Amino acid sequence: MTSHEVQRLRIVFAKRGSLVYISHLDLMRAWERALRRAGLPVAHTQGFNPRPRLLFAAALALGCSGRAEQLDLYLEQRIDLRSAASALLAQLPAGLDISSITEMDLTLPNLPAQVVAAEYRVTVEPAIQPAEFQQRIAALLGSTTLPRRRERPDGVRSYDLRPLVQELRFAGQEHGLQVLSTRLQADGQATGRPDELMAELGMARQVRSIERVRIVLKEEA
């Protein structure tokens, strides 16, 4: 149950700089506080402990930057997009930058439910030659299964990484670093993690940065 929602805004934003080091939960709180400071009429969930109606497309792992993160914001009063944008811009901490605000149809499915994949750009220290890098990529793509085990707070989980990797390619060099580009499944079934992929390539220790460049939604896929 939620309070009356009259408008739904999709905000596309970047998370970078020092904000790369705050968790998803911290990010949610930072947005909630910025929205309160901006005085936007945010709708709230009902019940004993009302929460602002703010839905993020997908959590971003701590340590990764995001170029085009997305969230849907539900309002209890209609506002003009231009004034919403300027009120919000004045209240966002450095490291959060809005690139667009678009009004969405209230009847569309929830944003997280629409996510199917995410594209990442990973930079690595050049510990191996590009040719070998490409060989490793080819070998990974050529395999049929890539069983991995991942430690989680509730125990060790076994899964197959291979079907989660939809695209993977060596994207050249930049500022002395090698660049890798990938698209990983990210939906209700399973979410591929770029750090796991790098570990599978034997390059976990060489990773310098991971950037999520795009969140792919169902209708775009």
Next chain:
Amino acid sequence: MTLPPSLERVLTGVSKPGRYTGGEWNSVSKSWDSTRVKVALAYPDSYEVGMSNLGMGILYELLNDQAGVLAERVYAPWVDMERALREAGLPLCSLETRHPLRCFDLLGFSLQYELNYTNVLTMLDLAGIPLQANQRDESWPVILAGGSCTYNPEPMADFVDLFVVGEGEEVLPELVRLYDRMRSAPGYSRTGFLRAAAAIGGVYVPSLYRVSYCGDGTVAAIDPLEPGVPARVDKRIVPVLPPAPSRPVVPFLEVVHDRVAVEIMRGCSRGCRFCQAGMVYRPVRERPVEQVLDAVERQLAHTGHEEVSLVSLSSTDYTLIRPLLTALLDQHAGKRVSVSLPSLRTDAFSVELAQLLQRTRKSGLTFAPEAGSERLRAVINKGVTADDLLATAEAAFRSGWQRIKLYFMIGLPTETDDDVLAIAGLVREVQALGRRVLGGRARLNVSVSTFIPKPHTPFQWAAMCPPGQVAARQAMLQRELHLRGVDLSWSDEATSRLEGALSRGDRRLGAVIQRAWELGARFDAWAEWFRPELWASAFAQAGLDPQFYTRRERAREEVLPWSHLSAGLSAGFLWEEYSRARLGEAGDNCRESCAGCGVRETFDLSACPVTLGADGRAE
């Protein structure tokens, strides 16, 4: 703000890296090159604890509001971060402009808890700053410390150049101005600055005093080394509370107190004899209602917080508490802002106030009878009766609270097993009451801490209860309170012992602190890191016995290690209170009649306590 790659590499391997990245809303980064005096405010505990400290926030805004001064923050790096910084060869830096701490002019530590002392050493060492004050010359920052521990700062005297005793709102700007003037003049010397600083009220420069000892280890005398150095340093106060901050830094991480906090009153009139805060933060000064409302309004607008806490040592005692709460709720009703009121008295009025706040959000209710028997409550001057507690608990249960927290202490002076059994009796009565009103849903959280005698309180002469006896009494309560619906917690014995030794320690403990730190002591306030065996070795290697500090009853004539520092209380008052305590006589509440503590005379106050008239302004 982009981070240097060397730091980024370190951050990827540590827990909660957001502790070290800064950039929070309302943090202030002034121009480094064009600002004359650079102050680092350091808190020797985790970011989450340090960011919850009200005093740090007050001083941060106050200094940054001044032209020519910048203040930046730094907290103790967690154990994994300390290791990572050392491995990477990186110095400890401020959060704002990321300058190494050694580049600051003044480095001020907030000392609120004795078990943070080793973290001060970690921070100095990670900054590359020599630990011992006498090893530092003009090229190093001046190391300051303030906070409640400076009422007996002697254990930290080896490491700190200058202590601020009392309230820092005026002293710190005075020190900054003095430094600014002297530093730019020819012939600046560190000792010259410290000597000049010692003339400022509330400033204590330990290197200007010599401590001599008797054969039995007690202090023989504490003498100024030079003429012009005051024989006694009185704490500083601000006679009128300055306006509360407007723009508190909003952390990204979830910190201990993650809300707007406005101080409504400083000082407490109750005179509980065990309570150091109640003694040293005198006189009582209430903040006018309109100032509180104004501060809440500003802070909410500038932070985006949705919770407000009205802070004081005893909020129910604030004269106009009900009008204040009513006005606050009226202003913020419908804005989803909740208000909380810590430190409630044990009475029906408090439950009524808590009920008023229920409109916003249900929070827990905590009451602190402190002792189990009427007799012992008179000894500690906690004027609560069993009937008060039962009536309050009943009102709370009937108003819909299912869980009540009760605070008690054991190991109090004159305590017997019967007094401890009385705690169990009282808890049983409250539990039975809860079950009568609510049935099986009623729950009690009972927290039993170990009493630690503190300087500048009537119990500063008292011996701590022997460890074996504390353990036996804890066991007694565990046995007696093994009841459905009652959760019992108690404080760690070894932790209390160490706090006891450090709080009433002398200068010789500097060697113990440094040795414990060298042996690996870190974050001693955290159960997961506290290693009492390191401290035992450190005491032994320094040839000192911790029991000398904890277990010994002091004579009235003894020169206490803090006797050259004054909280403004008259010498006779504390002893008189101690004597009355031992006779089981309750003391005074200074809102009703002046207890004669001496603070009014020390500071030549025209009004004491400073309370509010019906118009909400100070009378």
